[in-house]
Every structure is written in structure tokens, then in C-alpha cells.
Amino acid sequence: MSAPPALPHSIVILGGGVAGFSAAQELRARGYGGVLTILSPEGLPYDRPPLSKGYLLGTEDSAKILFAPARWYGEHDVAVVASRATALDASGQNPSVTLDDGRVLAADRILLATGGLPRRLAIPGGQHALTLRSRADADALRRVLVPGARIVIVGAGLIGAEVASAAASLGGNVTLIDPIDLPLGPAMGEHLARRLHAMHAEHGVRTVTGLPAAIEDGTHDAAPHLVRLADGRSVPADIVVAGIGITPDTDVAEAAGLDVDDGILVGSDGSTSRPAIFAAGDATRTRRPDDVVRGGAARRAKHWEAAVRSGQAAAAGLLGQAPAEFGAPWFWSDRYGVHAEAVGTMDARQEPGARVVLRTEDGTVTGVPAAAFLLAEDGRLLGCAAVDQPLVVRAARRIIDRGIIPDPERLADPTVDPRKLAR
Template sequence: MSLESVVVMGGGVAGFATARELRARGHTGRLAIIDPEGLPYDRPPLSKQYLMGTQDAARLAFEPAEWFAAHGIEVVHGTAAALDPAAGRVTLEDGTTTDAGAVVLAPGAAARRLDIPGADHPGVLELRTRADADRLRPHLRPGARIVVVGGGLIGAEAASAALALGATVDLVEPVDPPLVPVVGPDLARRLHAMHAERGIRVHGSVPVAITPPEAASPSLSTPSDGVRPAGGASPGVVPGPRRVLLADGTALEADAVLVGIGIVPRTALAEAAGLAVEDGILVDAAGRTSHPRVFAVGDAARTRLADGTLLRRAEHWEAALNSGTTAAAALLGQAPPAHGAPWFWSDRHGVHVEGVGRMAGAGTHVVRVEGGVPVAAFLVDDGGRLTGCAAVDGGLTVRAARRIIDRGIPVDPAQLVDPSVPLKKLAR
């Protein structure tokens, strides 16, 4: 396979990491990133700092335009319409084509949609891109009524931001508590309880319909004094749905609805190109797809091991970054980089959550409690090895846990539980 040129299709963290790593590892040929949004930028701040207005669009960029020029990385503002793996040819929606010795697919994932009446209303929003955040931000204001569907990481972060910006928030989540497979049951209960403790109304149900705004709703008109009542639309904001109906009979008034119920990998381009797909673009441990000229990285990729085992898709930021650096090494025929146990982070209501490793499956859950509340949770396998850890405002604990997991250090569950024992002591 010629590496005179490489085209990376997608400018999220996985695509950017692939391009950056190729240059860092010595690739001197043509290198291009094609993305419908142009300059590659980071996504996690969209539901945190960017949504809150504490980080602007310029600071979302992984690097300024000058960096890409200095490193000889062409950024193409466009959308791929077709891929010919045999020829290494990518065709964009505007009809232009580009050829490459290797193609790296990094299309990411789309937000999962509600399949109920009214879900296609323009006031029903999602949060995957900067444009999505820009559509949501004007709705987050004092007096606005926001319904968030989904209590996972994105839903919880957005609900927290909406509340902090003065909106009235209803959170709809049928699982009580969500995130048990990610942080364990004890921390999951603590994190989910934070919503109600801070004034968010939590509903353990599911939406069944969303009604459109009434033709002449008084709440959508501006009174003569120029002051809009609570729930009224701000200038330039699409009026939101009037009501979200839940399966338990509850009706929630809403100026905007944010849906955060998971993601769907973008595989259409790969399928049309004849690549193997099964809830993701199938790749080997190095990111190679079923065609030797094409690799896939990030949220859209799903690893199939040499024995045929299909792993779950990894949907966290660091996993996407690692998949890009691994693919870059494989493209250059170099040894893959070493990666530690998978790690993630999230923020809500002023607390920081981190997790590492596996917190679901076989093993024993143990919990560290301080001041009467769980601050860290661990999963220990039957052989006394730590497989996972999650913590609230416990970055040092999680970093130490990662060293323990990566080194396979045996642990005593009694010491994990004891708040007087620093985890870094166990990592030595």
C-alpha cells in the first residue's frame, strides 16, 4: 500500500489524532482531513464550557489553521458522498474527487432520535456538534422550560448547564439510576440524586409524544411592555414544543427539548463501499477494515479480534484518540503505541466524575465512603485484581487505580474501602 498520500475523513478527535500522529511518526506524503465543519475541533466542551459560555469557538479548535499549514495537513471543508476503496478515491457532495494511497474513516456517530410523534419538530434538539450547541444555547436562559430526555453523561451535563443558566429543567430517564455499568450502583445513585437535590424535576418514564406550539400561543407573543413571560421565545429562537407527554400520563411544558439517548455510528459510506459493518465499521486491533486500503477510527469503528470476538464500540474521547494513534502507527508499519486502561470523565452540578477500566461484569463492587457519601467505587475480580474504578472529585484516586490496573497489582478490598489509605500507596 502506497503512503504517498493519506486522506482522513472526519475532523473529530480520532481523525485529528490520526493525522497528527502520522506527521509525528515521520509521514512526509500528502495528508488531508475532510470534514463538513472544516477545521477540526474538540467535542466534550460542547455540553460543558461552550454551552455555559465560558469557552468560545476558537478555543474548541485542536490547533489553529496555521498549525495545519505548518505541518502540511490540508483541511478540506466538505462532505464525502462516496468511497471507492480499490481506487482509494473519495468523492465529495460537490462532485470533486481526491485520490489517496490510504483512507481513514473517522465519521463519528449521530445522535439517536426519538421515534415518537412530534420528534421531528425543530424545537427538539440534539447535542453532537458546535452547530447543535449554538441552536441550544439561546434556549438556556432564566424562565425557559427545558425538557432533557436521557440521563446519561450528555443529558446530565446539559441539564446541569441549563439549570445553572436559570432555566427550569425536567429530566426524563426511565432507568433509576442510569450509568450503573459505567460507575457502579453506589456512585450512580449519588450522581443521579444530584439532579433533584438541586431543583431539577426527574421523571422515571419515557416520552410518547411531543405536541407542536399552538398557532397563537400567548406565551410566544411579546407584550406591550417588551418583557416576555417565562417560557416565551427569545428573538431569533425557534419556538419550542408546547408539551412533552410521558408514558405515565405526565405532561411537561417545554420551550425546548434536548434528546440525549445515545448515538448511532455513521456507517452508510462504509456500507455503500462494501466494507464489513455490524453496529460499526468492523476493524482489527490496528484499525484495518475489511479492505486493506481503508482504516476506521473513533466512535464509528468496532473491533473484531483475531478469534472473531466482536467488542463493544468505545464511545469515549480517549478511546477515539487512542484509535487514531494506533491506526497511524499501523499505516506506517510501526509498532503500536501502548495504551492504558480506558478512561473517561464528565462534569455535572459542580462536581467532576472520572472512571477507568471496567465497572460492569464479573467481580465484586466495593465502595469508599467519606462524610457519609460514596466518593469512589471499585470492581475487583475473583483473582484480587482491580478491573475498574470511578470517583467523584477524585482524579488522584483514578490515576492511581489506572496504574494498579495496568500493572496487574493485586489489591486488598479492605484497603480500597478505607479512606485513610491513599490509593497511590497501593499502586507502588
């Protein structure tokens, strides 16, 4: 029997987002006692989802969104360095990173958890659009979200919809622009996506289907900006916000010669093309066991829980251990006082012959959709999306993870206790 691999004496984690913090937490949970450092340019690691929710609304402060208070890092012997890595030397067995203040940190292993960068509007005047990715971004946006402000949000996905909800509740005059009629259709399924999208109008948010072509200097109604659409229509704006997703932050990895293709290419344990370098979170893209990059209909996982799992898996990989088995993917979104979530996949395009089973609030065909289930042709549950139905989603997750073939009639019946669906 071969001896287990030697544990690294020191590990440096680049990035204080959810993947980086989850990796540090998991390393200590697995008994790692070596030197552990997190490079977090913004200071103590914090959670990003509240930035478009409670933090933007002012109901949560900077202390509330921290993953852990300062004392946790002392208790777990984790050093946090508020510096940014500008270069990575991955050429040997003892890699190092150069910091923006000129210091060089060497370590036995390095984990890249550099996250993603907000996509910018690649149109004339696109530089005028604000984005929301960091706490500083949220602070800047909150200062201009004043009653009566004309706010144009480009992108009606998760972030765009949540910003629209917050801006409307703060008294803004909000217009939400997206190139497709039904944003979140593949993520939530048609029925729940329609219910969620209709909530914008119910809360005074104007929705426009169109493709922005330029942000011009405004002359109409004394607005500082005019968002010009490709079909010639225009929308006056005091503030323009771009919520069109993220791109993986791979600059340091690419410069160091790691394999990168729409993300740092990693194995299921976070391993990269360099033996001493691992990567996790939004900056990565996972290879299949046959070494084929996930492509086509598959996407880079960009949700919060996926980043947690990625960090945990990379922590195991750093120690030469097997990562835990994870179940069906899950995400959530809060807007207009409701909690939407989905587990598995609701994209029927990925499964020929799949059908949707709908659970309405009152059990009638014309009732308000509360949950939708996507069933494969053989009866397997592929996914579930719901609004304010956490027990239903939890049951659906158990059904998917255990491979249970559910009864469609029970799924559709709102009188059936969700806790009994997985039995």
C-alpha cells in the same frame, strides 16, 4: 527477511473529530512525511466534550475548543478541506472520495473517521427535539437556554446530565426524563451513580422515570410542546432536547461495500475489509483476533479517549506498524461543579463473584461516596469510579494496567495517600 511495506504517498482522513485529528497527529509523530489531508466539513477540527460543558455555558469560545490553532496545520503540512465526502471508491488499490462540491480526491490510503450521528427520538413529534453533537447544535441550544425556559431533556446519561447542569445554571426550569431509575449505574457503579443522580434534585432539576411516547403540540400553560409519557403523564416544554446516544455514521462505508455491523468492522489496527481503507473512532466496531465481532455484553467504545486511541492505532496501521499498547479504558463527566470519572469497568454483571469496595469522604459506612472499586473474586481490580478524586482514579488505572492485587482496606481508607495505592 521480507522488506517492510511501502509507505503510502498520500493519506486522506474523512472526519475532523478526535479520532481523525489524533490519527493525523500520530502519523506525523511517527515520521510520516507524505501528503496528508483531513476532510472536516466544519473547518478546523475541534473537541466535542466542551460542547455540553464550557462551550454551552459560554465560558469557552470556538477558538478555545480547537484541537490546534491554524498554524499547527501549516507547521505539520496537514491540509484541511472544509468539505464532506459523499462517496467512496474502494474498489482498487488507489481509492478516492467524491466531495459534496463534486471534486474527487485520490489517495493511496483513506481513513474513515466519520464519527457518530445523534440518535433521534423515534416517536411522533420526535423531530421537535434538539440534539447536541456539533458546534452548530450547541450554538442553537445556547440561544434558547434562557432563564425561566421549560426545558425537557430526554436521556439522563452523560450528555443529558451535562446539558441539564448547564441549563439549570443558566436559569432554566429543567426536567430530566429517563426510562431507568439509576442512569449510569453500569458505568459508574451503584454508589457513585446514586450520588450523581441525586445532584439533579439538589440543583433544582426535576427527574422523571418514564418512557416518552410522543411530543405533542402544547396547550397546557401555553407551552409549545407537551412531552407525553407511555403511562399517560405529560410534561410541558418550551424546549425538548434528546440526549440518547449516537449511531455510527457508516453511510459512505456501506455504499462502498465495506463490512459494516453496528459500525465499520475493523481490526485492532483500524484495518477494514478493503486493504486500502482504514477506519477509526465512533464509526467503528472492533473484531477480536479470532475474527468474531465483539458483541453480547461488549459495546462499541464511544468515549473520547477510546476515539483518541482508535485514531492512534489506525495511524500505525496505515503505516504498516504495530499500534501502541493501551491500558484500561477511562472516561469523565463534569456537572454541577464536580468532576466524575471512571476507569476499567464498574459493571459487576460482567464478572460473577465481583464485589464493591467503597471509599467515603469521611471513612464511615454512611459517609458520602467518594470512590468505588470493583474487585474480581480473585482480588484483581476491575474498575474504579470517583467524584473529585483524580489521584485515586490515576492510581486505580496503574493498578489495573500492572495487574497489582490491591489491599481492599487501603482502597477503602480515605487517609491513605492515593499515590501509595499502586505500590
